[in-house]
């Protein structure tokens with residue numbers, strides 16, 4: 419299912435299903451004896467979407483080791499838990515530095531506005547496709563969840579004029595902001611939309627603003643990554659799910675987000691997945707595991723001096 423201009427989705431199909439996958443991994447991580455993260459809203463959100471394999475992973479009915487082998491995505495639960503923890507820590511540090519304005523782009527089923535202890539006076543803006551935003555808001559209201567910060571949601575496509583919508587919702591470019599783009603600058607936007615996104619963020623970022631993201635491409639076009647993608651799609655199919663992540667990503671060269679931000683005057687620090695595992699106190703990735711989908715993704719934290 420190739421991408422098309424202006425395509426839309428809900429959480430059960432296309433790019434939306436990848437948000438459900440990541441939330442299922444967070445739910446499975448939350449069930450572990452010494453969890454790296456605690457996301458009590460991930461399981462009810464995944465259940466409400468109703469994709470069987472993810473509901474089973476989230477509820478503990480499906481063993482994650484078995485799933486990881488079946489779909490050829492080693493350490494899938496640890497990977498998304500370590501990533502979530504990395505960004506949880508990023509927001510905690512931003513809060514300590516006095517940042518009270520947060521923007522989460524491509525927020526999916528991320529429940530941070532409900533599960534993190536935000537400092538008083540924090541406003542969180544979330545941006546994703548309208549159906550994704552509406553579903554999460556309604557589902558969390560049904561389970562009685564209440565935001566732990568002032569939450570303003572913006573249902574808009576990131577290929578459209580989201581900066582105008584953000585400012586209409588009350589975003590103040592004069593205040594420092596902590597931005598997050600988790601799991602989106604990895605091929606889900608066309609390369610030119612990635613650049614537009616970063617170029618829109620910089621002028622909206624007052625001194626002291628922060629930015630964090632993962633970047634690279636899940637589909638670098640090599641024979642090895644195509645083969646990996648085929649095996650993974652086949653694995654999901656055996657679990658009754660039609661999800662080919664490589665086909666959901668835009669092919670071609672994607673933006674080196676850290677280099678782009680540096681050129682725009684940000685101070686950047688980059689990380690690889692093994693750094694995130696170490697920071698989360700997880701056992702390291704062995705050589706084979708490092709060849710998995712994680713091999714082509716980097717992570718960046720940046721500060722606008």
Ligand SMILES: C[S@@+](CC[C@H](N)C(=O)[O-])C[C@H]1O[C@@H](n2cnc3c(N)ncnc32)[C@H](O)[C@@H]1O
Pocket residue numbers: 433434436437440441523524525526527528545546547550574575576577599600601602606607
């Ligand atoms: C892999 S999910 C990550 C979700 C969330 N950040 C997380 O880590 O749980 C990718 C998200 O990007 C969003 N997304 C991708 N392209 C988008 C676009 N053009 N406009 C708005 N949202 C988009 C999808 O709806 C989905 O929620």
